[in-house]
Amino acid sequence: MLAEPLQHNLLQICVLCTLQIFGLYIVAFLLHSIHNFFFHFENLNLHYLLFIHFWMISYFFMIVKPITNEDRIRLYHNLVNSRRTLVDTDMLKKPQDTGGGFLRNTLRRLSKHRLEKLRQEHGSLTDHGETYKGFPYAYWAFSRSMIPQSLHKIPEVEEQVALQVFQIILTYAGLGQNGDTVRSMEEEHVNLIQSVMERCMRKDVLLTELYLQLIKQTTDHPDPNSRVNLRHWALLSLAVSVILPPNKAVRKYLLTHLKRCASDYVTEEGKYARFAEKCMSKTQGTRRRQWPPSREEIMCTINRRPIYARFHFMDGQYHAVEFHPSATAKDVMEIVKKKIGLRETALGYAIYEVLGNSERSLVPEEKVADVMSKWERYRMANVAGVNCPATANGNSTSVVVGKTCRRQHHFFLFKKHLFLDDYMDLSDPVEKELLYHQVLHGLRSDRFPISEKEAVSVRVSQYNTLVGVAVVVVVVVLVDTSSVLFHSVFPVAITAHTSTKSCDPLLTPPRCSPPNDKRECMRQIASWTAQGLSPVMLTALQAQLEMGDCGDVLEDYRSIASHCLPPRFVPNIPHEGVALHHQSLRGMTSAEAKKAFLNLIQSWPLHKATIFDVMQSFTSNWPRVLWLAVDQDGLHLLEHRSRNALCSYEYDSILSYSPALNCLMIITGSEKKQSKVILTTSQAFQIANLIREYTEVLQSPKQIRHNRDVNPKKKIISQSRPVSILHKPVPIIDGTPS
The missing domain is CATH 1.10.287 (Helix Hairpins)
Incomplete structure (x- = not known):
């Protein structure tokens, strides 16, 4: 039968x-x-x-291929076998026996084995032959009323919470205490879902109970297309997209239940079952969520739609991207790369969460929807006037004013994260554009050592006084300790009339006296160049890129300077000096100007480093406020906003590092002598993760072989040292607040 x-x-x-x-x-x-x-x-x-x-x-x-009767029977028997496996694990709580009829009194004298065999073969009149070891069909099927006890064995302390969870499920579906239909506001529904998920995500026993209850409520509803049944299915779809049951037997039972219901291609129940099965396959094997789903995630998932978010870029634009609730930062990053046309093999990029002036790179396994849920909690804390939760870099970025937190806006940012030589390809126009705007942002954020008193070498290569016009070719060479990294020739035209006592303000730098004495004029030009060449050169290149060739009218370059210089430089930018260099770039295309701009940035040996503001107190010989630069070579401590490097620690010399809430400890040295560097910073976890990611890449055989070939002496020196972080397993940064 x-x-x-x-x-x-x-x-x-x-x-x-x-x-x-x-x-x-x-x-x-x-x-x-x-x-x-x-x-x-x-x-x-x-x-x-x-x-x-x-x-x-x-x-x-494209017409759906019909499922045969044998397929449905097979799915049905798989479901029954999964139920019996659960019963055999002895984790389920036996339903209460509400009555003792004639059959029970008659069969009481029979042996236990024979009674069990009789129940399996015949069952009762209402369980359709599915009774197994005292668990009737009603135990597994939909119920309009409250259950008298939890479905599986849990501690007495959690028993009442499990019953409250089932009551919330009934309320969300539109059923009251007595099974009556009740309608409530959509806002209340979202609050109910969040309360259920938050309670059950804290403890595995409650999470297992939640899934047993949801599977029960979505099993054999009398009306598959009813609003009550679809509400239950929406809640089950949301649960499998957030977190899966920890018990393997329950997870198998869930999968067989979804497969059986997904074979229904007629009702809405089948659509929800197929959607839930897809969500389960994507959630399986991913990182566990830490926060309950946000309102946006709930509304999208219960309507069988992917969630979406805006991902901003350094040029001020953004793209709206759709993704699955269980999608990790790595998955979403691939979607963003495809959206903007960046090649799939491009490496070193990351997604950042930004709040005010604080930013944090997402771990590749971190779920983006979980970050959005954390943001919602932050906003709710602001509205409620309570303390804001700490961000992932270890401290709260909010500013408490009175009893409330200052409201700040979260957003996602896509940019370059690891600046390795093998990870950069300027021949790709998309990557070149991304890096260019990221460099501009770093300049505006004062993360490059721009100074008006920057040391440069100025050489007069030609001085011609034909018809009162002196043409000076100023060769600017930014020199590194090992090689010349940037070489650019800027012809500077200086109009000089022996009969006049002043220079043309458009063509002559400020403070330039009449060039009656050639040496005096060259000395003044060199002095002016040494004081303000770098900001002027950057502004001139940016002006050539944005405006084209310089016109006859003197322009106000402050708006151009605000695009490529820190705000402290903009008000005092010398317009005449910028115009002088802008004229020398006449005929240069935008692409050439952008390339020259990037070449000028590359003149700084640490242009690929990520800069952090830190403070030190372990020595009085250094300033208290420093820059910490982290790049592919190691760690570098510099004077604040300066090129002057105080010390550098290559990764081979770093023995260990340990982040804390507001400080970072780094141990360096050799076996005989070790030194401890303690830096005070609010971005300790961010710095530690960046060091971990760089060392993880450098541990690859290709990188290690390259480093040994280039520096053969360092291999001999490292043999007398303890094992550095480059030759240890990559540590796991524990305790990172989220």
Whole structure:
């Protein structure tokens, strides 16, 4: 005798086959009608007719293949076997026996084995032959009323919480205390879902109980298309997209339940089951969530839609990207790369969460939806006037004013994270544009050592005084300790009339006296260049890139300077000096100007480093406020806003590092002598993660072999040292606040 649910599935097969036969007749009729209609038009392009026929034939083949009766029976038996496996694990709580009828009193004298065999074969009149070891069909199926006890064995302390969870599920579905239909506001529904998920995510026993209750409420509802049933399915779909049951037997039971219900292609229940099965496959094997789903995530998931978020870029633009609730930062990053046309092999990028002046790179395994849930909690804390939660860099970025937190806006930022030589390809126009705007942002944020008193070498290569005009070619060479990294020739025209006592303000730098004495004029030009060449050169290149060739009218370059210089430089930018260099760039295209701009940035040996503001107190010989630069070579301590490097620690010399809430400890040295560096910073976890990611990449055989070939002496020195972080397993940064 077939069970009633299986009889219901057979009815669905008959309905589906009837609809498909009816659909075939409709397709044939439409093909015949369209062919007769277009046959009367002689000038109709044959391609349009073939396209229409192809579309109709494709629709014919896209008709859902019917599931056979054997498939449904197999899925049904898999579900029953999963239930019996749960019963055999002895984790379920036996339902209370509410009555003792004639059958029970009669069979009491029978042996336990024989009684169990009789129950398996016949069951009762209401359980459709599914009773197994005292667990009837009603234990597994939908219930309109409150359950008397939890479905599996849990501590007494959690028993009442489990019953409250089931009551919340009934309320969300629209059922009251006595099974009556109750309608509430959508806002209340979201609050109910968040309260249920938050309670159950804290303890595994409650999470297991939640799934057993949701599977029960979505099993064999009398009306599969009813609002109550679809509400239960929406809640189950949300749960599997957030976190899966920790118990393997329950997880197997969930999968068989979803597969059986997903075979229904007639009702809305089948659509939700297929959506939930897809969510489960994507959630499986991912990192566990820390926060309950946000309101936006709830509304998207219960409507079977992917969630979306805006991802900003350094040029001020953004893209709205859709992704699954269980998508990790690595998954979303690949979607963003495809969206902007960045090649798939581009490495070193990351997604940052930004709040005010604080930013944090997401770990590749971190779930983006979890970060959005944390943001919502932050906003709710602001509205409620309580302390804001700490961000992932170890401290709260909010500013408390009175009893409330200052409201700040969160957003996602996509940019370069690891600046390794193998990870950069300026021949790719998309990556070049991303790096260019990231450099501009670093300049505006005062993360490059721009100084008006920067040391440069100025050499007069030509001085010609034909018809009172002196042409000076100023060769600017920014020199590194080992090699010349940037070489650019800027012809500077200086109009000088021996009869006049002043220079042309458009062509002559400020403070330039009449060039009656050639040496005095050259000395003044060199002095002016040494004081303000770098900001002027950057502004001139940016002006050539944005405005093109310099005109005859003196421009106000402050708006251009604000795009590439820190705010402290903008008010005092010398317009005449910028115009002088801008004129020397005449004829340079935008692409050439951008390339020259990047070449000028690359003149700083640490232009690929990530800069952090830190403070030190372990020596009085250094300033208290310093820069910490982290790049592919190691760690570098510099004077604040200066090129002057105080010391550098290569990764081979770093023995260990340990981040704390507001400080970072780094141990360096050799076996005989070790030194401890303690830096005070609010970005200790961010710095530690960056060091970990760099060392993880450098541990690859290719990088290690390259470093040994380039520096063979360092290999001999490192043999007398303790094992450095480059030759240890990559540590796990524990205790990172989220």
